[in-house]
Amino acid sequence: xxxxxxxxxxxxxxxxxxxxxxxxxxxxxWRIVGVSLSVTLRAMLIAMPLGISVGYLLASAxxxxxxxxxxxxxxxxxxxxxxxGLILYLLLSRQGVFxxxxxxxxxxxxxxxxxxxALPALIAFSLSAIxxxxxxxxxxxxxxxxxxxxIAWTMLVxxxxxxxxxxxxxxxxxxxxxxxxxxxGGNIAGVTRNMPTAIALETSKGDFAQGIALGIVLLVVALSxxxxxxxxxxxxxx
Amino acid sequence: xxxLTVTALSKSFGERRLLSIDTLALxxxxxxxxxxxxxxxxxxxxxxxAGLEAPDRGCGRYGERPFDWHPYPGWLRRQIIYxxxxxxxxxxxxxxxxxxxxxxxxxDRGERERLVAAAIAWARLAHLLGTxxxxxxxxxxxxxxxxxxxxLAPQVLLLDEPTANLDAESRLQTIDLLRGFVAAQTTAVIAxxxxxxxxxxxxxxxxxxxxxxxxAPEPRCG
Numbered sequence: 001x002x003x004x005x006x007x008x009x010x011x012x013x014x015x016x017x018x019x020x021x022x023x024x025x026x027x028x029x030w031r032i033v034g035v036s037l038s039v040t041l042r043a044m045l046i047a048m049p050l051g052i053s054v055g056y057l058l059a060s061a062x063x064x065x066x067x068x069x070x071x072x073x074x075x076x077x078x079x080x081x082x083x084x085g086l087i088l089y090l091l092l093s094r095q096g097v098f099x100x101x102x103x104x105x106x107x108x109x110x111x112x113x114x115x116x117x118a119l120p121a122l123i124a125f126s127l128s129a130i131x132x133x134x135x136x137x138x139x140x141x142x143x144x145x146x147x148x149x150x151i152a153w154t155m156l157v158x159x160x161x162x163x164x165x166x167x168x169x170x171x172x173x174x175x176x177x178x179x180x181x182x183x184x185g186g187n188i189a190g191v192t193r194n195m196p197t198a199i200a201l202e203t204s205k206g207d208f209a210q211g212i213a214l215g216i217v218l219l220v221v222a223l224s225x226x227x228x229x230x231x232x233x234x235x236x237x238x
Numbered sequence: 239x240x241x242l243t244v245t246a247l248s249k250s251f252g253e254r255r256l257l258s259i260d261t262l263a264l265x266x267x268x269x270x271x272x273x274x275x276x277x278x279x280x281x282x283x284x285x286x287x288a289g290l291e292a293p294d295r296g297c298g299r300y301g302e303r304p305f306d307w308h309p310y311p312g313w314l315r316r317q318i319i320y321x322x323x324x325x326x327x328x329x330x331x332x333x334x335x336x337x338x339x340x341x342x343x344x345x346d347r348g349e350r351e352r353l354v355a356a357a358i359a360w361a362r363l364a365h366l367l368g369t370x371x372x373x374x375x376x377x378x379x380x381x382x383x384x385x386x387x388x389x390l391a392p393q394v395l396l397l398d399e400p401t402a403n404l405d406a407e408s409r410l411q412t413i414d415l416l417r418g419f420v421a422a423q424t425t426a427v428i429a430x431x432x433x434x435x436x437x438x439x440x441x442x443x444x445x446x447x448x449x450x451x452x453x454a455p456e457p458r459c460g
Contacts, residue, residue, distance in 0.1 A: 136326035139290050143320045144339035144386070145312075154338075158329055 017209035018216065028189075029210060033217050036194035039107055040175045043114035048167060050115075051122025055166075056152055058123065059130035060138075070127065076120035081113075082179025088113050089183045105186035110194070113180035118170040125166030129159045129236070161236035168229035175221055241266040241425050242287070242318075242394055247296030249282060256282055257293070258449040264394070264427065269420040271436045272429045273454060274446030280429040281323070283446065284396045287427070288320030316343070319392040323399040325383030327371035332363060332382055335371055339390045353389050361385035361415060377408020384415050395419060395426040401435060413438075 021029050058070055090096050092104040103109045133155060141154045156163060178196035185192030187201055195218045202211040240263035249257040256279040264270065274280050285291040289310030298305045305311050319339075327335050336357050340350045358364055361381045366374060374382065380400060387395060400416065401409045413434050419426055420438050427444070428435060436443065445454035 134326055136322055136324075137328070139320075140322070140326045140328070141338075141342075142315070143288055143290065144342055144390070145315050146338075146342040150342055154328065160329075 011208065014208035015212055018212035021209055021213040022216065026213075029213055031190055032193050032195055032198045032214060035107070035192065036175060036196075036218075037221075039110045039181075039194060040114060040171065043111045043118060043174055044167070044171055046111070047115045047118035047122055047170065051119050051170070052126045052156065052163060052166070054119075055123045055126030056130055056156065058127045060152070060155070073120050073123045073127075077124055079117075079120070080179060081117050081177040082183065084113055084116050085180035085183030088116065088180065092184060104184060105188060105192060107185070107192055109184040110181050110192060113184050114174040114177070117177055117180060118174050121170040121173055122166050125169055126163055129162030129166060130155055132162065133159050159236070161232045164232035165229060165236060168225050168232065172222060172225045172229070175225070176218060239266060240264060241301060243299045244287070245297055245299075247286070247293050249279070249286060249291075249293045249296075255449060257286075257446075259283075259296075259451050262444075262451050264425050266393075266425055267423045268442055269424075269426040269438070269440065270428070270442045270444050271438075272427055272444045272446065273431065273436070274429075278446040279449065280446055281398050283451075284320060284398055284427065284429055287394075288318055288396050289315060290320060317393040318396065319387040319390055319394070320396040321383050321387055321398065321400065323402060324376070325379050325386075327374070327379055327382055329370075329372060332367050332369065332371055332374075333358070335382055336363075336386045336389055338386060343390070357385040357389035360388060360418070362411070375408065377404045377411060380404065380408070380412050381415060384412070384419075388415075388419065391424075393425060395424050397426065397428045397430075399429055399431070401430065401432045409434075 058066060058073075088109065089104065091098050092101070092109055093099060094104075103112070137158050138151060138155060141151045146154060176196060178200060181187075181192070181194055182197050182200070185194070185197065187193050187197040193201070195214045199211045199214045199218070202208070202214070242264040244259065244262050247257060247259045247262070248255065262283075272280050272283070282291065286293050286296075286307070289307065292307035292310070296307070298307075300314055300317065305314055328338065333354055336354045337350055340353060345353070358367070361384055363378075363381060363385060366378055366382075369378075371379070371382065384400070397416075401412050404412060409432070413432075416426075416428065416435060417438055420441065430436060435441075443454040445452045
């Protein structure tokens, strides 16, 4: 890869080189994008059903420990990803409880980390989405003879736009997080190097072109997610 | 022979005793209009009968079968349909709203489509099929909700103020549909202040007075 001087005046050159990398279909670059998307999509596929179900249960059922669970979930929303990474690292490292699984520095470890980061957001936002639904919606489903699973499905469909807001929020958190991916993934080229870890690494090495190129991709992904977020938020308030 | 009987039913909200009913017996196929002042407990009584709220005390009998509210039995939900004063329509389509209860009962697709088409014709909703439910007027929503109940051919129908807050035209259309329900073999209880509903033929008048249910000899309008 072409080395580019660190002098700010040549940032323009770096940006040009970045665009060239993007448009020429540079294999290393797109592999990094692929790792990011693959890990995040897998994490979301696991976290979505789990988080939305827990959110639904917290919103609909009354059981002992419900209040503390909600408070803990909302607290976890603020947990730094690097701390999630640290805890997961300790669990997965050779001396850790799950050391035998040899998962440290694999994509699986990154997926687990992102699931843990996505869950509090998914739970908290789907909880508030379902609590915000019209109480007559549930009563109507009940009065028309729906079974418990059908009532649940009906409620989720009724608040679908608010749930999409929850999903966008969680996706935005995990696609751009660096702390956990760096700690449990290890930033191994071609395996666990994703966009945020690569940007940090390339920039610290002085290779701005790749950093800028990945930054552009990450920005486009984040902006699309946020546009979708804004759209769904508008729809859910209609 | 009464179809639905509740005895020794009471319901309080906080300190306030709202209902204290010795016996309420609804005859099979009979329609009732339920009057009483605002806040007298009409809605609460309907919601209790529909199993949306539990009374503090009380027992019920449906035909020969006793039941209570802890929990309200599933088989009874299949017999009794309750319609809100301002009905909630699911954010799907008019046809899907009407089909909802049929799906919940596992009615197969062909039969479901046939019944939904019949309900749409009954409530004269054909011109609204392409309109999103959220864009319908109050009267149109009420008619969709009535069609959604009608299609299930319930044994007992509980309606909360079906003509309140409707414009003149919608009100007449709704009363027309109610006439159909009253004439059918459905046991209906309609909480209402509307004189035109109260004076529908063969309507028995019930009144909530002082937490009790009375048979009202004269039409009373709130």
